[in-house]
Amino acid sequence: MGALVLHDYWRSSAAWRVRLALAAKGQEATRLPVSLLAGDQRSPAHLARNPQGLVPVLEDGPLLLSQSLAIIEYIEESFPEPPLLPADxxxxxxxxxxxxxxxxxxxxxxxxxxxxxxxxxxxxxxxxxxxxxxxxxxxxxxxxxxxxxxxxxxxxxxxxxxxxxxxxxxxxxxxxxxxxxxxxxxxxxxxxxxxxxxxxxxxxxxxxxxxxx
Amino acid sequence: MGALVLHDYWRSSAAWRVRLALAAKGQEATRLPVSLLAGDQRSPAHLARNPQGLVPVLEDGPLLLSQSLAIIEYIEESFPEPPLLPADxxxxxxxxxxxxxxxxxxxxxxxxxxxxxxxxxxxxxxxxxxxxxxxxxxxxxxxxxxxxxxxxxxxxxxxxxxxxxxxxxxxxxxxxxxxxxxxxxxxxxxxxxxxxxxxxxxxxxxxxxxxxx
Missing domain, CATH: 1.20.1050.10 (Glutathione S-transferase Yfyf (Class Pi); Chain A, domain 2)
Structure with missing residues (x-):
């Protein structure tokens, strides 16, 4: 993994899940705000990141990932400790x-x-x-x-x-x-x-x- | 894994996903119908299986699993071949x-x-x-x-x-x-x-x- 960028909105509960996962693993991401109230999620720049026009989006080098649970599973696989899933x-x-x-x-x-x-x-x-x-x-x-x-x-x-x-x-x-x-x-x-x-x-x-x- | 039982509804698309995963792996499950139109999903028997009152539910011995994507990940881990997730x-x-x-x-x-x-x-x-x-x-x-x-x-x-x-x-x-x-x-x-x-x-x-x- 390279430097992580999280396209974020402060009140998005899906983004909050991802922030928690990163924090649990002691990982930092650069947080870039996408204002849902201002409609930034429908901007061409954000739609290029995520055609759904939703936050969060995690950027890891060329990889653009949407959907909070998919992002969290990726974080879990990339930084296994401490685990956020049981062993069995x-x-x-x-x-x-x-x-x-x-x-x-x-x-x-x-x-x-x-x-x-x-x-x-x-x-x-x-x-x-x-x-x-x-x-x-x-x-x-x-x-x-x-x-x-x-x-x-x-x-x-x-x-x-x-x-x-x-x-x-x-x-x-x-x-x-x-x-x-x-x-x-x-x-x-x-x-x-x-x-x-x-x-x-x-x-x-x-x-x-x-x-x- | 023991004998699998799938609590199923023929028209549920979430149940269909699970049926596809089992079929992809060459696995059989006993299919027991839960009629959503008749309201069987709110019966005490089904609520004991899944407090959400939804289908599908996969039963594997004492394990009762709901949520189709969680069930499919479990099937993927239990029967790795052929894989339904990429290697990376x-x-x-x-x-x-x-x-x-x-x-x-x-x-x-x-x-x-x-x-x-x-x-x-x-x-x-x-x-x-x-x-x-x-x-x-x-x-x-x-x-x-x-x-x-x-x-x-x-x-x-x-x-x-x-x-x-x-x-x-x-x-x-x-x-x-x-x-x-x-x-x-x-x-x-x-x-x-x-x-x-x-x-x-x-x-x-x-x-x-x-x-x-």
């Missing part, structure tokens, strides 16, 4: 399944571009959009609370942090931001605190720019 | 990113449960739901057409079938089912035909039961 195939599969509950079944339904479609094309008001967001978040978080009851310890899967936790933490931030009541997820809240207690995790948290866009 | 880290990352375009950014937005919410809770009619489905499908397929232009050969990534192709084929079936015009995706259509030409792929295709539910 069944454990790895369970961790990946928990990560995908967030990355496939919750987050894409609450994305900014989806919220805009519901408002602008389907005429939905704030209350209807909030109800939609809460519904899919609660659906996924309930499944993960049950996952933690079956497989969890200090973290979602046992007592070591994994890529599942990297997906959970930004989603809980989003849940709070949109006012979802979290009392029903005590195990998830404990995992959130366990990640926050890791000294390296703070640098990955969203930090609003001085002139936010 | 960059290739694997690119293939995973292409798979996630479908599995995270297209398919979850068109799921039956999402369509129902748009109709029942947001009062959207058939035309509005179709427009929604077409929009997200076209968005993802356009990105994959560009991916194929950059990285593809006979398949989405080079000349060997990969998990990206396993995600593409069921999505193209869905696109046709919902009337999306596919002329803009010649590379994807060629991949679709290349997969269809593989003798083992036919058994994985959706086969409507005699008494469909």
């Amino acid at each position: 195939a069944a454990g790895r599969a369970l961790v990946r399944s928990a990560a995908l509950v967030i990355a496939a079944d919750v987050h894409p339904l609450g994305n900014l571009r989806v919220q805009r479609w519901l408002r602008d094309r389907m005429g939905q008001d704030d209350d209807a959009v909030t109800l939609w967001l809460h519904h899919w978040m609660a659906d996924g978080l309930s499944a993960l609370e049950e996952f933690a009851a079956r497989h969890g310890g200090q973290f979602l899967f046992g007592d070591r942090i994994s890529i599942a936790d990297l997906c959970l933490v930004p989603q809980l931030y989003n849940a709070r931001r949109f006012g979802l009541q979290l009392d029903d997820y005590p195990r998830l809240l404990a995992v959130d605190m366990a990640v926050a207690a890791l000294p390296w995790s703070a640098a990955a948290r969203p930090q609003e720019p001085l002139n936010p866009t | 880290a960059a290739g694997r990352a690119l293939v995973r990113s292409a798979a996630l375009v479908i599995a995270a950014d297209v398919h979850p937005l068109g799921n039956l449960r999402v369509q129902r919410w748009l109709r029942d809770r947001m009062g959207q009619d058939d035309d509005a739901v179709t427009l929604w489905l077409h929009h997200w499908m076209a968005d993802g397929l356009s990105a994959l057409e560009e991916f194929a232009a950059r990285h593809g050969g006979q398949f989405l990534f080079g000349d060997r079938i990969s998990i990206a192709d396993l995600c593409l084929v069921p999505q193209l079936y869905n696109a046709r089912r919902f009337g999306l015009q596919l002329d803009d995706y010649p590379r994807l259509l060629a991949v679709d035909m290349a997969v269809a030409a593989l003798p083992w792929s036919a058994a994985a295709r959706p086969q409507e039961p005699l008494n469909p539910t």
Whole structure:
């Protein structure tokens, strides 16, 4: 791997996952902002990096990688220590399944571009959009609370942090931001605190720019 | 691995991906139907298998696995030949990113449960739901057409079938089912035909039961 560049947006929860993975491995990347509110993700420069027009994008020399979970698996393979996946195939599969509950079944339904479609094309008001967001978040978080009851310890899967936790933490931030009541997820809240207690995790948290866009 | 059981629904494109992975590896699984139209996915028996109430679920002895991409990675690790991921880290990352375009950014937005919410809770009619489905499908397929232009050969990534192709084929079936015009995706259509030409792929295709539910 050469010098890493992360095309980033401070409030993107998918970008936050990648920032956490890099921080867990003690790796630095140059962070270049792509403002989703200003529409920078549809600029020719960004579409050349990622035809989907989404963040994050990780640049490693000539390699341009999109999709946060694919990026995280690449980071995991490139910097194996400390591991973010269990040592056995069944454990790895369970961790990946928990990560995908967030990355496939919750987050894409609450994305900014989806919220805009519901408002602008389907005429939905704030209350209807909030109800939609809460519904899919609660659906996924309930499944993960049950996952933690079956497989969890200090973290979602046992007592070591994994890529599942990297997906959970930004989603809980989003849940709070949109006012979802979290009392029903005590195990998830404990995992959130366990990640926050890791000294390296703070640098990955969203930090609003001085002139936010 | 012991005897495999796949909790399946004939029209689920996520289940189809898993059926393709098993078929590519020459593996058999006992297929047990979970009718999404009849609501079997919300039965206590199925929720015990998968608290998300979704298909597919792969059962391997005591291990219960949900999320199609996690299941496929598990199949890949358990039966390495023939490989469904490239040999190098960059290739694997690119293939995973292409798979996630479908599995995270297209398919979850068109799921039956999402369509129902748009109709029942947001009062959207058939035309509005179709427009929604077409929009997200076209968005993802356009990105994959560009991916194929950059990285593809006979398949989405080079000349060997990969998990990206396993995600593409069921999505193209869905696109046709919902009337999306596919002329803009010649590379994807060629991949679709290349997969269809593989003798083992036919058994994985959706086969409507005699008494469909």
